[in-house]
Amino acid sequence: MSKNNKNELGSIILHSKMIQASYGTTSIVTHLIDMVLVSVVIFFYEAEIGLNIWLVGLAYIIYMVWDAINDPLVGHMTDRPFKFTRKRGRRFPWMMISYIPWLISFFLIFTPPDIDNQFVIFGWLLATLCLYDFLESIFTVNFFALFPDKFRESSERVSASAFVVYLGFLGVVGAFLIPGLFIDFGDIGSYVVMAL
Template identity: 30%
Template sequence: MSNTSPPPPDSNNPATQKLSFSTKLAYGAGDLGPAITANVLVFFLMFFFTNVAGLAAGTASNILLIGKVWDAVNDPIVGVLSDRTSHPWGRRYPWMVYGAIPFGIFFFLQWIVPSTNPTVLFWYYVIIAILFNTAYTAVNLPYTALTPELTQDYNERTSLNSFRFAFSIGGSILSLILAQIIFAVFKGNPIEQYLVLGAICAVISVLPLYWCFLGTRKHVIAQLPENPVEDSSTSLPLKEQLRIAFNNRPFLYVIGIYLCSWLGVQLTASILPYFVIDWMKLPSATFTQTAIAVQGTALAMLFVWS
């Protein structure tokens, strides 16, 4: 009688491979730095520009606008370049490894007040915003593309994203706790407060990216034959990819929902310090406590949603 039992799963096949806890932990850590920096920027940067650097609100808004417009431009560019990268480490890791240090440096440089001249400050912060958003994209976008290169198993991908989400939420709350501690230690000197906050967050944000690389590289590099570099001669041109995407009505609905939801998040976070300090006339230390309460509420509601 013939043996009809299915063959054992190939442990080297990314479609069936189970990932270790340490691999998932290292992968999740890769989102800690982007979460910390993004959260600090959304809560504090606008307030820093107007109340510490002394810029007019309109000027500060224009700096943020230019930085985000450039961010929208460089995202697809970095995505295409990452897909076409040929390196012994694969397509994603060179961007993360070489981009991590500039990512930390440009984040820190946003918290320096190099001049009292509004024109000098405007151009300084615009240039730094462009450089930081480029570095952020260079490390974060390839990082998010690691998931299918680690595994193609649905359950394992879900587990990976759970670890990533945990580090993302943890990083956001950690950034506010750090701000609360730093502002309490360095009382009465706002420039020093934000400089120290920027320096500490920069270091904490860079190191987990290397943890992610070191903790997941063995698995990804072993899978490289299963993940060949995209052949640019057969891939669709970027213009054609964009045309297809923007002719996809469900995709446009998702983009619209995402845009509106993040608009609400960004507006709330940006105006919160003004509301707490200037309108409610509460001590500045109260703002970070309020921000922690806001994000804690958001975290609690995630469990209700799930």
């Protein structure tokens, strides 16, 4: 029995509360970033950058359509076996490959080109939102698909789910508190600092 295992029942490995909590900590980051995306980006582009609100809305509509198409495609792509997923499992390599690029794509959303052309700024917003969603999908699809593979017993799933939910709630709360510590209205650079 390895030190990560609390108990073994046949081939089913039960994980310690610490392992369950470590799995749940990922939901802090995912919820924090997603809620900042929802609560800050529209204001940033409309009020700070000066992009017409209709173009911001159109970018979000196209982004939502992209999201509806992208998630199943990413799920299908990452569910297939690849040479690089044999050693570390089907899910973990995808999470590791996408994590840093996903965070960089979030940062890029807050660094639009410094020009007055509305359509270039619209294109930047749309491209960075879609890139963000693609990379976020690679990470989160595999994160959530890992759950039933990792936690096989129903009692263990309930316990691990509690960590995911409660720690995710901390991410949501943080999304409404943390940006206010960094954002100075009228200072576009403060949004870039917040995104870091």
